[in-house]
Amino acid sequence: MAEVLVYVDHVDGAVRKPTLELLTLARRIGEPVAVALGNGAGDTAAVLAEHGAVKVLTHEASEYAEYLVVPKVDALQAAVEQVSPAAVLVPSSAEAKEVAARLALRIGSGIITDAVDVEAGEEGPVATQSVFAASFTTKSRVVKGTPVITVKPNSASVEAAPAAGTVEALSVTFSEKATGTKVTGRTARESTGRPELTEAAIVVSGGRGVNGAENFGLIEALADSLGAAVGASRAAVDAGWYPHTNQVGQTGKSVSPQLYIANGISGAIQHRAGMQTSKTIVAINKDAEAPIFDLVDYGVVGDLFDVVPQLTEEIKTRKG
Amino acid sequence: MSLRIVVTVKYVPDATGDRHFADDLTVDRDDVDGLLSELDEYAVEQALQISENSDDDVEVTVLTVGPEDAKDALRKALSMGADKAIHVEDDDLHGTDAIGTSLVLAKAIEKAGYDLVISGMASTDGTMGIVPALVAERLGVPQITLLSEVSVEGGTITGRRDNDAASETLEASLPAVVSVTDQSGEARYPSFKGIMAAKKKPVESWDLSDLEIEADEVGLEGAYTKVDAANERPARTAGTIVKDEGEGGKQLAEFLAGQKFI
Numbered sequence: 001m002a003e004v005l006v007y008v009d010h011v012d013g014a015v016r017k018p019t020l021e022l023l024t025l026a027r028r029i030g031e032p033v034a035v036a037l038g039n040g041a042g043d044t045a046a047v048l049a050e051h052g053a054v055k056v057l058t059h060e061a062s063e064y065a066e067y068l069v070v071p072k073v074d075a076l077q078a079a080v081e082q083v084s085p086a087a088v089l090v091p092s093s094a095e096a097k098e099v100a101a102r103l104a105l106r107i108g109s110g111i112i113t114d115a116v117d118v119e120a121g122e123e124g125p126v127a128t129q130s131v132f133a134a135s136f137t138t139k140s141r142v143v144k145g146t147p148v149i150t151v152k153p154n155s156a157s158v159e160a161a162p163a164a165g166t167v168e169a170l171s172v173t174f175s176e177k178a179t180g181t182k183v184t185g186r187t188a189r190e191s192t193g194r195p196e197l198t199e200a201a202i203v204v205s206g207g208r209g210v211n212g213a214e215n216f217g218l219i220e221a222l223a224d225s226l227g228a229a230v231g232a233s234r235a236a237v238d239a240g241w242y243p244h245t246n247q248v249g250q251t252g253k254s255v256s257p258q259l260y261i262a263n264g265i266s267g268a269i270q271h272r273a274g275m276q277t278s279k280t281i282v283a284i285n286k287d288a289e290a291p292i293f294d295l296v297d298y299g300v301v302g303d304l305f306d307v308v309p310q311l312t313e314e315i316k317t318r319k320g
Numbered sequence: 321m322s323l324r325i326v327v328t329v330k331y332v333p334d335a336t337g338d339r340h341f342a343d344d345l346t347v348d349r350d351d352v353d354g355l356l357s358e359l360d361e362y363a364v365e366q367a368l369q370i371s372e373n374s375d376d377d378v379e380v381t382v383l384t385v386g387p388e389d390a391k392d393a394l395r396k397a398l399s400m401g402a403d404k405a406i407h408v409e410d411d412d413l414h415g416t417d418a419i420g421t422s423l424v425l426a427k428a429i430e431k432a433g434y435d436l437v438i439s440g441m442a443s444t445d446g447t448m449g450i451v452p453a454l455v456a457e458r459l460g461v462p463q464i465t466l467l468s469e470v471s472v473e474g475g476t477i478t479g480r481r482d483n484d485a486a487s488e489t490l491e492a493s494l495p496a497v498v499s500v501t502d503q504s505g506e507a508r509y510p511s512f513k514g515i516m517a518a519k520k521k522p523v524e525s526w527d528l529s530d531l532e533i534e535a536d537e538v539g540l541e542g543a544y545t546k547v548d549a550a551n552e553r554p555a556r557t558a559g560t561i562v563k564d565e566g567e568g569g570k571q572l573a574e575f576l577a578g579q580k581f582i
């Protein structure tokens with residue numbers, strides 16, 4: 001059976017959820033062979049095996065953390081040469097997309113980015129993409145070389161599918177260009193204790209209507225009552241009320257949760273681009289004409305300063 | 321010393337218009353007004369700031385690969401303050417994908433001569449965010465991308481990149497390819513004087529033969545990917561909308577409970 005390379009996104013050995021989703025998709029095309037690089041790479045094997053990886057190629061070297069992008073391209077290229085896979089699947093994080101692009105160029109292949117689904121097809125894997133702010137759905141294929149496809153978070157379910165997960169050391173020789181861009185400092189983001197925005201099942205977002213950093217407490221309280229992540233519109237971020245890492249939309253994160261709750265957000269096209277594929281959409285906005293109401297499954301026309309605290313209270317009561 | 325900056329800018333259909341696909345499943349560029357991709361305005365802005373803050377002799381060239389109308393994007397960048405423009409235009413470019421676009425850009429950048437390339441973080445139509453990395457790979461120079469802060473001093477470029485898990489400071493030597501995010505600083509509006517001056521600035525036109533690229537390396541034929549279908553997403557079924565008369569929060573909770581979210 002053909003093998004499919006899956007690039008592992010992990011933090012010091014802790015595999016992030018989108019990689020496990022990739023394993024589900026990879027199993028539709030062939031046998032998943034995972035590639036884990038950098039500090040903790042070896043620690044990823046157990047969880048990858050549980051979710052279907054027949055093999056885990058690992059390589060630990062300080063270069064992966066000390067230099068931008070290129071060392072990872074070198075390693076992934078080595079893996080492609082070793083495995084001759086039917087496809088390469090990569091999570092759609094900003095960095096992994098750049099890694100995937102350079103890999104595709106080097107191996108003479110086409111690349112499809114931000115797929116929301118991947119299926120086996122007669123002429124190779126077929127990727128579904130959601131384009132023009134999710135107003136269109138396209139089906140595409142790579143027609144030259146080994147398909148390289150990056151996949152958005154929440155595109156497939158995580159499934160248990162125990163496999164061997166045999167660990168093998170990948171042999172990597174770094175190219176001359178690997179040390180071109182040096183990482184001179186790194187400040188880890190402080191954990192809020194809330195779920196990761198792109199991975200969360202529920203996202204509660206606030207926009208200009210929240211009217212001040214101090215009022216984001218209301219949004220956080222609602223999020224916490226549901227175990228949700230907190231998002232923000234660009235207007236709220238530009239005003240300095242909430243960090244840019246939480247921005248949802250074209251130039252922020254793109255989310256596709258089970259439930260998205262927009263509070264005081266008008267629903268501009270660039271915001272919709274990042275949340276339109278959410279399963280259930282709910283909005284609270286005092287303007288009945290706000291375009292966000294075109295998207296909602298349930299909308300409340302009202303002042304968020306009345307509706308949100310009442311909603312939070314009611315949720316807490318119901319959850320006991 | 322002199323510093324030659326090439327800014328890559330894309331002409332895109334207006335995101336607030338009714339964007340769709342043409343019969344050959346390429347992006348329809350006829351029915352929706354086009355403009356300079358807003359995210360590339362940030363790249364032009366950073367080039368102008370580097371120029372203004374430098375004691376060197378800096379020349380800012382804006383480069384686009386696109387149809388006839390893409391000249392509008394160049395004009396806008398020139399009216400913001402760029403010095404000159406290059407337009408790569410050729411009928412055989414229709415339908416070129418990211419791999420092909422990066423080939424054309426890289427050849428044009430080499431022909432123009434450069435010390436620094438500055439791109440936007442992503443185009444607002446394709447939104448792939450990979451062309452700068454591809455151009456860097458082709459040119460064989462460092463990529464220092466997705467920067468929310470950037471500065472150039474001597475032959476060194478430094479910047480800040482905000483990733484999911486961490487914020488990183490980066491450093492590379494020139495020549496290099498940079499891309500900047502919309503967090504890098506508001507782009508200026510063209511002044512009246514700038515608009516008038518732009519009319520006199522040089523715009524060169526190159527075609528594929530000027531870049532020694534064969535027609536079958538680009539365009540729909542040369543593409544490495546193929547779109548088999550594009551379907552308009554069905555409109556979401558109209559939801560329930562209630563007016564808050566004092567019970568809005570409770571009604572919403574009732575809905576969420578019905579959907580098993582509570």
Ligand SMILES: Cc1cc2nc3c(=O)[nH]c(=O)nc-3n(C[C@H](O)[C@H](O)[C@H](O)COP(=O)(O)OP(=O)(O)OC[C@H]3O[C@@H](n4cnc5c(N)ncnc54)[C@H](O)[C@@H]3O)c2cc1C
Nearest residue numbers: 207208209233234235249250251252264266270286287304
């Ligand atoms: C290139 C580009 C990229 C962009 N990228 C993004 C992006 O990634 N993400 C993004 O979000 N935007 C993005 N934008 C900006 C986008 O166009 C909008 O300006 C932005 O989304 C508006 O944010 P908002 O809905 O919070 O603010 P507004 O549009 O001002 O809407 C505020 C809403 O709050 C409501 N409101 C006010 N007070 C209350 C109250 N007390 N109770 C209830 N409702 C209230 C109002 O009725 C209004 O509908 C981008 C723009 C460009 C040009």
Ligand SMILES: Nc1ncnc2c1ncn2[C@@H]1O[C@H](COP(=O)(O)O)[C@@H](O)[C@H]1O
Nearest residue numbers: 328329385439440442443448449450451
């Ligand atoms: N046709 C083009 N002409 C000039 N620059 C482009 C073109 N396509 C992409 N770019 C540049 O590459 C960046 C990223 O584009 P993309 O990878 O398509 O999202 C853009 O912000 C531009 O700076």
